[in-house]
Amino acid sequence: MKAEQLKLVLDSLAVIQPIADQIAKSFYEHLFEIAPQTKKLFTADMNQQGTMLMTSLSLAVSGLSDMENTLPSVKALGERHYSYGVKPEYYQAAVESFIWSLEHHLRDRFTSELKEAWTIAFQSLADAMLSVYGSQ
Numbered sequence: 043m044k045a046e047q048l049k050l051v052l053d054s055l056a057v058i059q060p061i062a063d064q065i066a067k068s069f070y071e072h073l074f075e076i077a078p079q080t081k082k083l084f085t086a087d088m089n090q091q092g093t094m095l096m097t098s099l100s101l102a103v104s105g106l107s108d109m110e111n112t113l114p115s116v117k118a119l120g121e122r123h124y125s126y127g128v129k130p131e132y133y134q135a136a137v138e139s140f141i142w143s144l145e146h147h148l149r150d151r152f153t154s155e156l157k158e159a160w161t162i163a164f165q166s167l168a169d170a171m172l173s174v175y176g177s178q
Contacts, residue, residue, distance in 0.1 A: 043166060047159035048106055054148075054156055055100060061147055062100075066092025069143040077135035083126055099140075102167050113170055120171030130175055133168040140164055 058065060070088060074081045084091060098119065105112030141161055145152045 043162050050156050050159040051103055051163045062096040065143050065147050066096050068146055069139050072142050073139040080132050103163055116167055116170040117174050120174040130172055137164050137168055
């Protein structure tokens with residue numbers, strides 16, 4: 043990820059944070075629409091789940107500039123997802139749903155450059171989480 047892309051993502055967190063609950067809600071709604079098989083993985087309160095998603099994502103994205111130190115936490119998250127029954131093919135649906143949700147909420151502020159930057163960031167995190175699947 044290029045430095046200017048990382049800056050775009052990090053700067054956008056200030057816009058995302060106040061509406062994080064709305065983004066999380068639409069993320070899960072869209073995820074369940076395009077990958078209905080994922081819905082069975084979520085048995086807890088979805089508002090709490092959304093808060094955990096946005097908090098984890100914010101922390102992970104903030105750590106992209108120092109991936110060496112962030113990687114163990116991201117891999118641990120991947121291991122938890124593996125233990126919950128998340129299949130590798132669900133990750134692409136999650137990336138797509140998150141980008142869709144950002145686009146839906148940020149509208150014209152979600153430029154093509156920001157979309158590309160977030161896609162790379164989210165895909166980088168998903169790839170790191172998926173790396174644990176080969177070792178299971």
